[in-house]
Amino acid sequence: MTATIACTVLPGTPExxxxxxxxxxAALARDLVPANHVMEQQAGVARxxxxxxxxxxxxxxxxxxxxxxxxEGRKKAEAIRKAEGVRxxxxxxxxEARERAEEAARSRQNSAERxxxxxxxxxxxxxxxxxxxxxxxxxxxxxNDLDGWIKESxxxxxxxxxxxxxxxxxxxxIRESSGDPKAINLTDSNAAAGxxxxxxxxxxxxxxxxxxxxxxxxxxxxxxxxxTAACNYAAANYGSIDNVDSAY
Numbered sequence: 001m002t003a004t005i006a007c008t009v010l011p012g013t014p015e016x017x018x019x020x021x022x023x024x025x026a027a028l029a030r031d032l033v034p035a036n037h038v039m040e041q042q043a044g045v046a047r048x049x050x051x052x053x054x055x056x057x058x059x060x061x062x063x064x065x066x067x068x069x070x071x072e073g074r075k076k077a078e079a080i081r082k083a084e085g086v087r088x089x090x091x092x093x094x095x096e097a098r099e100r101a102e103e104a105a106r107s108r109q110n111s112a113e114r115x116x117x118x119x120x121x122x123x124x125x126x127x128x129x130x131x132x133x134x135x136x137x138x139x140x141x142x143x144n145d146l147d148g149w150i151k152e153s154x155x156x157x158x159x160x161x162x163x164x165x166x167x168x169x170x171x172x173x174i175r176e177s178s179g180d181p182k183a184i185n186l187t188d189s190n191a192a193a194g195x196x197x198x199x200x201x202x203x204x205x206x207x208x209x210x211x212x213x214x215x216x217x218x219x220x221x222x223x224x225x226x227x228t229a230a231c232n233y234a235a236a237n238y239g240s241i242d243n244v245d246s247a248y
């Protein structure tokens with residue numbers, strides 16, 4: 001038979017104090033668990049906020065770099081466009097200069113041809129009239145202006161039996177080209193069809209070729225050739241250039 005001894009811990013004894021301390025520590029541990037949990041949550045939020053701030057700073061840096069790259073790209077593109085514009089302008093200037101030089105050369109050639117024709121038309125002291133003399137204008141040299149061009153054309157027209165007067169020719173020239181032998185119409189129906197009207201009397205190439213008068217230049221811009229061909233066309237379709245009072 002075993003005997004059980006019951007021990008009672010009396011207050012104020014060392015055993016009682018140890019027991020109370022153990023209970024107090026356990027209670028304190030229980031109280032600290034929620035506090036530690038809250039601190040860990042706060043630390044996690046702080047780390048997340050820091051990461052978010054870093055991500056935002058990185059995104060801003062990338063956006064700024066992209067903006068700088070785009071700005072540099074726009075500057076380069078603008079520089080290329082300006083350089084291309086300068087190149088095109090220089091090319092146009094060169095083309096216009098060549099065209100002016102070619103026009104000047106044609107004008108000098110046409111003037112020389114007219115002078116040669118006028119010189120050939122002058123009678124010489126030893127020359128005798130022939131049966132064909134009436135086929136060539138017999139007037140002297142002509143001035144290289146609208147008055148001279150009309151007078152030389154009238155001489156050629158008279159030699160070929162083409163009717164027309166100075167006033168009729170002059171009136172139509174002023175209406176059609178204002179006296180500019182290089183005039184060209186690039187906006188009317190003829191231009192739309194690919195055959196713009198050209199010269200003093202605004203003749204299209206097919207008409208000029210069909211009604212060209214022998215002895216004059218084959219250049220449609222030649223003033224005398226243009227006037228004479230136009231008057232030849234007007235004579236065939238209207239009886240005379242004098243009967244033309246509008247576009248024909």
